[in-house]
Amino acid sequence: PLVAPAPQPFPELCARIHARVAAFLDEQHDSERLKSLQAQTRISLDIICEALEKYRLPELSLAYNGGKDCLVLLILYLCALHIKGLTPADPNADPDTAIKCVYIQAPHPFQEVEDFVAASVKTYSLHLLEYAKPMKAAFTDYLRDVPVVKAIFVGTRRTDPHGEHLKHFDPTDSGWPPFMRIHPVIDWHYVDIWTFIRHLNIPYCKLYDCGYTSLGGTDDTHPNPVLAKKNSNGSVLTTPNGTKTAYFRPAYELVDDYEERLGRDR
Ligand code: FAD
Numbered sequence: 001p002l003v004a005p006a007p008q009p010f011p012e013l014c015a016r017i018h019a020r021v022a023a024f025l026d027e028q029h030d031s032e033r034l035k036s037l038q039a040q041t042r043i044s045l046d047i048i049c050e051a052l053e054k055y056r057l058p059e060l061s062l063a064y065n066g067g068k069d070c071l072v073l074l075i076l077y078l079c080a081l082h083i084k085g086l087t088p089a090d091p092n093a094d095p096d097t098a099i100k101c102v103y104i105q106a107p108h109p110f111q112e113v114e115d116f117v118a119a120s121v122k123t124y125s126l127h128l129l130e131y132a133k134p135m136k137a138a139f140t141d142y143l144r145d146v147p148v149v150k151a152i153f154v155g156t157r158r159t160d161p162h163g164e165h166l167k168h169f170d171p172t173d174s175g176w177p178p179f180m181r182i183h184p185v186i187d188w189h190y191v192d193i194w195t196f197i198r199h200l201n202i203p204y205c206k207l208y209d210c211g212y213t214s215l216g217g218t219d220d221t222h223p224n225p226v227l228a229k230k231n232s233n234g235s236v237l238t239t240p241n242g243t244k245t246a247y248f249r250p251a252y253e254l255v256d257d258y259e260e261r262l263g264r265d266r
Pocket residue numbers: 062063064065067069070071102103104105106135152153154155156157160161162171172173174176181215
């Protein structure tokens with residue numbers, strides 16, 4: 001894998017990630033999918049580097065919920081920190097060098113998501129604050145608790161609800177606590193996200209191997225029905241005891257952006 005679960009010194013971690021991303025960008029590919037992913041990766045890195053020029057490191061944070069999109073964003077952020085020479089020996093030794101993240105817990109979180117977020121904090125030496133309330137209220141509290149934050153990276157993509165008209169940099173809408181949203185992966189497709197994660201061998205939340213394609217809470221998220229394994233006669237495989245794990249294909253086998261949320265109730 002790209003990173004070992006055990007923590008490694010932050011500068012080495014970022015250097016290793018940067019080396020892997022740089023090697024990917026140098027690869028010669030005939031596949032249109034990989035060529036366009038290389039182009040998207042360059043754009044996203046440019047946006048993150050631009051953010052690091054507009055804002056000081058302590059003013060930046062990342063909205064991280066353990067999902068695939070903000071995972072890609074996190075990897076690119078750490079890569080950009082290496083490019084910009086912003087990788088202190090121990091980021092958590094000083095509030096000014098901490099890699100700030102904010103996680104809003106769902107009312108009924110999956111244990112697998114909680115575990116993956118906790119593992120990410122260790123692996124990537126993140127400084128993560130967690131809130132268990134609706135998003136607007138959570139970000140209001142976050143800005144009160146960490147008033148130095150001026151801009152937050154968000155892993156929203158074009159095909160997400162509300163993603164259609166977003167730019168790389170957008171102030172929050174009226175009614176939201178005021179800060180800049182930064183959307184470096186806004187133009188990535190669902191397939192790009194999985195191609196990147198698998199091509200670079202980035203560890204991800206294991207729910208995705210059980211057919212979940214979009215992660216919410218246990219009360220509103222199911223494996224994606226499009227990924228249900230079929231019998232040779234075309235009927236869906238089911239078990240009497242409701243254990244469906246083995247009966248869904250992994251998330252990375254889905255292709256269509258608009259089918260991603262078919263495992264969600266709302
Ligand atoms: P997902 O793919 O689940 O999420 C997209 C990205 O949002 C993730 O990659 C991650 O970066 C972030 N995110 C999602 N859920 C969480 C969570 N529980 N904890 C931490 N990060 C999370 N909506 C508006 O209408 N106007 C706004 O001004 C506005 N500002 C926002 C600012 C921030 C920092 C965030 C995170 C959200 C904001 N939203 C705003 C809400 C946003 O439009 C989405 O509704 C929300 O991110 C949920 O995304 P999703 O579940 O549709 O997609």
